[in-house]
Amino acid sequence: MPELHEELKKISGLIDELIRKDDFPESICPRFLGKAVTDYPYTGGKRIRPAILMWCCSMLGGNPEAAKYAAAAMxxxxxxxxxxxxxxxxxxxxxxQPSTHKSVADFSVQHLSVPKRISKKFGIDYAILAGDIQQGWAVNMLLKSAEHGVSGELAIALSRRLQEYVNRMLISGQGLDMSYPFRDMDSFVAEEIENMLYMKTAVLLSFCAEAGGAIALNCTDFNDNRIAVLNRFATFVGVAFQLRDDWLGIFGDASKTGKTLFSDLISSKPTVLLVKTIDSLSPDERKEFRSYIGLRKYTPELKEKVRSFIRNSGAEKFVLDKIAKLTKDAKDLLGTFQNCRERELLIDLVDWLLARDR
Known part of the structure; x- marks a missing residue:
């Protein structure tokens, strides 16, 4: 998909420039806190959310220039x-690279004479502040849309939806995710996990698609059918993306994913993959499989045993089939819009995200 990656590179360059030129972080003090605020936004990433927002805007006939501040905000x-x-x-x-709290902790020891024994808390405290400021920066950037082709009414409506709906849902989803390891895994059903994935991951993707459509249509009604279709499209992509992530956490190649395999089992975190496995096993098999959850280390032999349980139970097929269905449903929704270059880019983006190996 060379064209997709070339267009993502263009979006990334545009968003990088916009974020780096913005003056919001300049007055943050102390200075090391300002650096903590800009570290992640300045170091890039896939820029998937800005791409979805700007391409949805273009697909509905809007001017992507008017959407770029909202895209940077997301x-x-x-x-x-x-x-x-x-x-x-x-x-x-x-x-x-070192995460924000680790970077600040290291800086505090080297440059602020903070004792090493309390540097971890120091780093965490300032990272919390950095995240708080980033949220304010995002809202400020979104409101700047009103100075660059978006009506003031729509800019306020988007900001309100971000705070009133997205913020509450996303943080609630994180709260559920944090609480789940303390529940008995037998008590879950797959739909409950999928709903949490929507709240934690898909809701922000859905807002990006909505925002792009709303800017194109200059529409503050998020129940408008065209905007609602974009919402559902991105919801399907977001849930499937997280299901793929969970599958890669068991069956992926750590050298490609860059993540620790079996981290969900180590932390006793319920996923659709694990819940469906437990639900499909006989009592004796279930007892054995549950004994493998929450271990601190997994040998290659034990990893293969766990994988065979998941495969033989039908849980792996269930999750892969679910990803395939969500992928098809998402692309079918895009098919309801007029054919254009941006629609094809979104279709390619769906295929790339949901078949990735990293």
């Missing part, structure tokens, strides 16, 4: 969730 907004996620998950790396 990239910044996404980054505050990463900063806080890394704290919650105790991850010290992000995109191959």
């Amino acid at each position: 990239e910044i907004y996404h980054n505050w969730t990463l900063v806080h996620d890394d704290i919650i998950d105790n991850d010290n790396l992000r995109r191959g």
Whole structure:
């Protein structure tokens, strides 16, 4: 998909320039906090959310120039969730570099004479502040749309929906995800996990698609059928994306994903893959499989045993079939719009995201 990657590169360049030129971070103090705020937004990423927003805008006949501030805002907004996620998950790396809380902790020891024994808390405290400021920066960037081709009424409506709906849903989804390991895995059904995935992951993708359509139509009614179709399209993509992520966490290649395999089992985190496995096993098999959940280390032999349980139970096929159906449903929804270059780019993006190996 050379054209897709070339267009994503163009979007990335545009968003990078917009974010780097924005003056919002300039007055943040202390200075190391300002650097913590800009680290993730400045170091890039796939820029998938800006691409979805701008291509949905173009697909509905809108001017992508009018959508670029909203697109940059969503990239910044996404980054505050990463900063806080890394704290919650105790991850010290992000995109191959020290995560925000780790970077600040290291800086505090080297340049602020903070004792090493309290540097971790120091880093976490300032990373929380950095994520909070990033959220404010995102809203400010979104409101700037009103100065660049978006009506003031629509800019306010988008900001309100981001705070009133997306923010609440996304953080609630994270809250559910954090609580799930403390429940008995037998108590879950797949639909409950999928709903959490929508709240935690898909809701922001859905907002990006909605925002692009709303800007194209200059429409503040998010129940408009065209905007609602874009919402459903991105919802299907977001849930399928997370299901693929969970599958890669068991069956992927760590050298390609860059993530620790079996981390969901180590943390006793319920996924559709694990819940469906447990649900499909005999009592004796279930007892054995459950004994493999929550271990600190998995040998190659044990990994293969766990994988065979998941495969033989039918859970792997269930999840892969679910991803395939969501992929088809998402592309079918795009097919209701007039054929254009941006529609084809979105279709290619869906195929790439949901068949990825990393």
